[in-house]
Amino acid sequence: MADVARNVRRVEPKIWHAGHVVTLEGILPGIVDAHVHYFHPTRSAWALQRFARLAQGPARFAPAPVLRLAAKVGAVEDRRYRIDPSIMAKPYEPAQYTADTATLARVAGVGITNIVAVESHWRPAKSPAELMESSLTEVAYLESLPDGAAAPSNGAIVAAADPRVEGFGAHLDRLVATAEHLRGIRFKWAHHPDPAIFDWRHQSDTVASRDFLRGFEQIARHNLAFVSFSYSHQLGYLDALAREFPETTIAIEHLGVPVGVFGPAGVETGMTASARAEILNLWRERMAMIALRPNVVVKVSGVGLSVLGYGMGTAGSIGSRAVLADMIGPLLVHVVEHFGPDRVIFGSDSPVDRPNSSIDMTVGAILDVLGGRGDYLLRQLFAGNAQRVYRLG
Incomplete structure (x- = not known):
């Protein structure tokens, strides 16, 4: 892992770790975590169906x-x-999340005040119709969870949906009626040429299809954000979507997911230093291109995903806050410099990232990298932008 970190540092000068501890105390009252997965293996609809x-x-x-x-x-x-x-x-519900964030104030100076509950359909549905019904059940479940008091407020919900399905507009109407806090639709369309990297769709250009674009009009009609999960080489298709719907906010999840950027992933991705440099350079180009679309924001989330190339295991592959900061530092700097302080949003990806990076470690590493770039950036990254995009009260 140290060798991988050294490779990354050669690409981007190390400009963080200013020699003092940066916290959010006095900058904002609390963090908005814009990417949390609440679920219950015997209650969540996607689990019960399986x-x-x-x-x-x-x-x-x-x-x-x-x-x-x-x-x-x-x-x-x-x-x-x-x-x-x-x-x-x-x-993984508010009680478990509260336990995970119990010591965050020691690292960040503040705790979590609001969260955005993001759908957790980790197993693909058998059909679009099954996904739609499961999504309706899930948003009802999320609305029923405890709100505030001993846990952070459930400020918004991002639901799963497939805009390509027939009757999508009617389904979306039902979702909006069911979920008072619905603020976004998430669609996972990730597809990778490496056969060992999981595909959510059979084609890379799903969001360019006629059926998808027809359904997307309904998302725009309801003034919902579109939350996109794809791999970084697919971002060109997302750029075209952002041009066609300039009034709809599009959120790129997990820094665009540059698979294999830090090390080997799958069976043929990121296997050499030159291959990783190529992945990083392509990611840079794609992110700089899509940053020209003012309706696109980036979620600084998923930094502990093993598919980035931390190792073939799914836990314990990063090791420390300092290593994580060195790994993700070049990505964070590039995103901030191209998207600016008003289009970056923090998300912990809890509990998916936890085996590799706790919330404390993730927030600490981000502060190590970006803490010297001013209070305004930190205020927007950790709260303000999420409040605006997800219309939090």
Whole structure:
């Protein structure tokens, strides 16, 4: 891992670690975490649908021990999505998130005040129709979770949906009616040429299809943000979408997910230093290009995803805050310099990132890299931009 970090530092001069501790105390009252996944393996709709077969009937009627066993079996399958199985068979709700953020104030000077609950359909639906029904159930579940008091406020919901499905407009109307806090639609269209990197869609250009564009008009009609999960080589298609719908906010998740930028990923990606440099350079070009679209924002999230090239494991592959800062530093600097302080949004990607990077470690590393760039950037990155994009009260 140290060798990988040294390779990255040769590409971008090390301009962080100013020799003093930077916190957010006095800059903002609290952090808005714009990417949190709440779920329950025996309540979340996507999980129940997958467990119904093992339960030999409708999963909601199965005994709890059967569902717990099914959850563990399903978690093993999730290795192919590069999600650590240790987090998949247990609930992750406001109580667990509050525990994960309990010591954050020691690192950041402030805690979390609001979160954006992002859909957690980590297993692809069997059909678009199944996804739509599951999404409706999920937003109802998210709306039912405790809000405020002992946990951060659930300020907004980003729901799963497929704009290509027939009748998408009517489905979106139902979602809006169901979820008071609905502020965005997330569509996972990631596709990679490496056969060992998981594909969410069969083509790289899904967002350019006629059916998708027709459905996207309904997202624009409802003034919802579009949250995009793709890999970095696909960003050219997203650029075209942003040009066609200039009034709709488009959020690029997880810094654009440059697969293999830090080290080997899959079976043929990022295997050499020159290959990683090529991935980084292509990512730079694509991000600089799409930064010209004023309706596009970038989520500084997913920094602990193993698919970036931290190693073939799904846990413990980064090691320390200093290593993480050195790895992600060039990416953060590039994004801030091209998108500016008003189009970057922090998200912890909890609990998916936790096996590689706790929230404390993630926030600390970001502060190490960007802490010397002024209070305004920090205020916007950690709260202001999320409040605007997701219309938080």
